[in-house]
Amino acid sequence: xxxxxxxxxxxxxxxxxxxxxxxxxxxxxxxxxxxxxxxxxxxxxxxxxxxxxxxxxxxxxxxxxxxxxxxxxxxxxxxxxxxxxxxxxxxxxxxxxxxxxxxxxxxxxxxxxxxxxxxxxxxxxxxxxxxxxxxxxxxxx
Ligand SMILES: [Cu+2]
Numbered sequence: 001x002x003x004x005x006x007x008x009x010x011x012x013x014x015x016x017x018x019x020x021x022x023x024x025x026x027x028x029x030x031x032x033x034x035x036x037x038x039x040x041x042x043x044x045x046x047x048x049x050x051x052x053x054x055x056x057x058x059x060x061x062x063x064x065x066x067x068x069x070x071x072x073x074x075x076x077x078x079x080x081x082x083x084x085x086x087x088x089x090x091x092x093x094x095x096x097x098x099x100x101x102x103x104x105x106x107x108x109x110x111x112x113x114x115x116x117x118x119x120x121x122x123x124x125x126x127x128x129x130x131x132x133x134x135x136x137x138x139x140x141x
Contacts, residue, residue: 022048023086023124028131030061030115031139033106040064040101040117040131041094041139049088056120062106064117069097078102083122096140109133 028042040059046052057064066081076097084099086092094100101117109115114130121127 022046023052023121023127025119025127025129028117028129029134029139030103030109030117030131031136032111032133033103033109034136036105038062038103038106038109039067039096040103041096042101042117042119042129042131043094044084044086044092044119046086046088046090050123051085051087052124053122054084054086054119055082055122057101058118058120058126059101059103059115061109061115062103065102065104066099067102068099086121096136111135 024045024047026043026045028040030040031038040057044054054066057066066084067078068081069076069078071077078100081099084092092099101119107115111133113133115133116128117131118126118128
């Protein structure tokens with residue numbers, strides 16, 4: 001039977017089409033740490049119809065918290081966020097100047113390496129993403 005050879009090709013095709021139901025996390029990067037803290041950025045896509053919520057984050061390379069940056073009086077501040085709602089069909093972008101995963105007491109990292117970041121959803125559960133360590137200049141040119 002040729003099925004064994006065909007199945008991985010089919011699975012690969014499904015992944016490439018982004019046809020996965022539910023939550024998808026893409027383009028995950030970790031800004032190269034310049035000190036004990038840095039940030040993780042990614043896009044969360046809710047391919048389903050129902051709202052889900054990010055209720056926690058974890059990482060193998062540091063203590064992780066959800067943060068939001070905001071401008072106040074011309075100065076950039078940030079604050080912890082306890083949860084992030086992602087409506088059905090919605091894309092939420094974690095990016096410089098907005099939502100991010102803060103990594104504290106972060107390990108030494110090298111550009112080009114990947115590290116696992118776990119994003120915990122209320123419904124979808126824990127989703128692991130491999131985040132690529134990237135220079136901040138490349139993330140926020
Ligand atoms: Cu932060």
